[in-house]
Amino acid sequence: MIRFKGVEKTFGGTPPVHALKGIDLEIPAGKIFGIIGQSGAGKSTLLRCINMLERPSGGEVWVDDLLMNDLTPSQLRQERKKMGMIFQHFNLLNSRTVFGNVAFPLEIIKTGKYKIRERVLSLLDLVGLADKIHAYPSQLSGGQKQRVGIARALATKPRLLLCDEATSALDPETTKSVLQLLQKINQTLNLTIVLITHEMPVIQEICDYVAVLEDGALQEVGPVIDVFTRPRTPSTQRMLQGFFAPRIPSQLRNSKNTLLRLTFVDQKAHEPIISKMIRHYDIDANILFGRIDQMKTTPFGLLLMELSGSQPQIEKSINFLKENLVEVEVLS
Amino acid sequence: MLWQATLETLTMVGISTAVAALCGLPLGICLTITDKHHILEQPYLNKLLGSIVNIGRSVPFIILMVAIIPFTRRIAGTSIGTTAAIVPLTVAAIPFVARLVETAMKEIDPGVIEAAESMGASPPEIISKILIPEALPSLILALTLTAVNLIGYSAMAGAIGGGGLGDLAIRFGYQRFRADIMLQTVIILVVLVQGIQMLGDKIAQRLYNR
Missing domain, CATH: 3.40.50.300 (P-loop containing nucleotide triphosphate hydrolases)
Structure with missing residues (x-):
């Protein structure tokens, strides 16, 4: 057009x-x-x-x-x-x-x-x-x-x-x-x-x-x-920063843990993926922030989560999440 | 005598205001639309028109009146009397009106003109459907101001035997020490100015209120 x-x-x-x-x-x-x-x-x-x-x-x-x-x-x-x-x-x-x-x-x-x-x-x-x-x-x-x-x-x-x-x-x-x-x-x-x-x-x-x-x-x-x-470019990420996820107060963060941002789109927002992950791997998960919303008509969910456990187990968990079509971003 | 002079003043002011409006409006519109970022931007034409208007406005009326006597004679057939006075009054008022029109039209939000352009309106349509109607209250006030100014100028027209209230005040009130006539003419002038201003304000207010 x-x-x-x-x-x-x-x-x-x-x-x-x-x-x-x-x-x-x-x-x-x-x-x-x-x-x-x-x-x-x-x-x-x-x-x-x-x-x-x-x-x-x-x-x-x-x-x-x-x-x-x-x-x-x-x-x-x-x-x-x-x-x-x-x-x-x-x-x-x-x-x-x-x-x-x-x-x-x-x-x-x-x-x-x-x-x-x-x-x-x-x-x-x-x-x-x-x-x-x-x-x-x-x-x-x-x-x-x-x-x-x-x-x-x-x-x-x-x-x-x-x-x-x-x-x-x-x-x-x-x-x-x-x-x-x-x-x-x-x-x-x-x-x-x-x-x-x-x-x-x-x-x-x-x-x-x-x-x-x-x-x-x-x-x-x-x-x-x-x-x-x-978001692929830094400027988009910057623009979206405040919009989607809040700033996590530093006192609440444990620097030893891995901070993840998970995004679920469409039907994925309904499945109990997190509890499956915790049962499969030897890790603990601490959910810091969660939100369910929709983009025009598509539902999506957003989760900020800390994982603690051994490094191999954490890597496996992240792979598990990715396999389940969840967008995973490791923040720290 | 007083009545006769009032009629002469009204004639001079009425006709010269009307003709000045008729010529000043298009000139003012040209000044507006040829300016930078307007619908028919023409920097050189705009400068030229602007200079002509400025020259017209900077010549003192009493000098203008004398300077254009040949022109007046050609238009009015004579250089003395009420009819002859109308010519310099009009010539003096045209650039004045043009500037007032320009000021009034520049007050219109450029966004409104942009909106009309976005709908495919042509320059003549923008002038007739946007610029004039949107500026109308200000244009009415501009006309009022012109008429009031011309009442003042018309008194000077007495210098070339133009007649009217100002002439009367000078010849009888001043030169023959008739304080009563002086007072009467001044009262009539005040009433005239008040009346014109009130009428203009009222019309403009009604247009603003909608």
Whole structure:
């Protein structure tokens, strides 16, 4: 659906800022694709290269076999009409009511008055704001404004929705409901969603795929469950550190023991693997931390555990765990 | 006499405000959209327009009025009287309006313009559907400020026989020591300014409140 080929972006200035460094990335159709990174990592620039709000300094951006770099301004406007975009600060028109805001993109594509009315009403139903139709943005809460933003972005029936930190200005409760709405429209409308965020829970909650961006360079891409449970690069590991496992107070740690982090994915989360291991080998296990959660719809478990015993026995236990398809990471 | 002068002032201010708005709005929009990072970035054109506007704004009105007498004669057919005064008043107000329009439009959140661009809106659509409606309350206040300023300037127009309240105040109130006429004209001017400002505030407030 979307393909980045060696995309570069440099912002002029002294010194020039190298915002994107040779990005190669493919975003599949119909999925929710998350791009995560610290602020200043280049996420926003990368997202804006899709609809050319930001022109890459080098490389190619393809959307559905169309090279976006080469479009004329009017062709580009035609393509943008097939994409929706929502923003961190909603960017609604203060001079228009909720109705007028959602009608705006329909006016741009020259939809008839009667049709606009029909479409706006059904969109406001979809986002649950039918009763606010005549309200002005200043009379709405943050969550409601973002719902208007989503309705507006969906008005022209786009095949692609770009989300620029769409939940970063919202409280956790509202974030959850907006994410659920995004997931609902992804499923019911078969819409491709590309979202950028600096919040891990957003990725965990709704994304199918994730790309990790640091300092303008792509660190890691893959299904969320893979990247989150088996982070390969130091920057991803750093990002995930606080998210998954707590810091263990040093008084509780016995330096003679081996500290393991175990990750169970999917069905593995149900099996009594640990008790089997203790029965088979001559070791003791001390569980320091445990958590069961889910990634979008995949259940996974996480365990921090200390093993004590003879070195050969510990090695055998670790092998046993690995054979049982548990991700094992020896922390010390 | 007082009534006649009030009508003349209203005519001068009304027509010159209207024409200045008509010319100043497009000029202000050009200043806005050709600026850096705006929808039709044109650095050289922007600098050129900016310089012209600055020159227009830095010439003192009384000098401008005299300097453009040939131009005034060509437009109004005469260089004295109320009709003739309208020309320099308008010329002085156009760059003023243009800057106010620019300021009003720069207050619009760039994110809103970006959102419109992301929907495929063309520059004319962005101007007519975003810039003007979003800046409307500020534009109304800009127009109010222009009208109030022009009332002040119109008094100077008396120097070229422009008529109006200011002219009356100078010729009768000052030169013939008629303190009563002086007082009356000043009261009428105060009432006019108050009225225009209140009307402008009210309209702008109503637009803000929605």
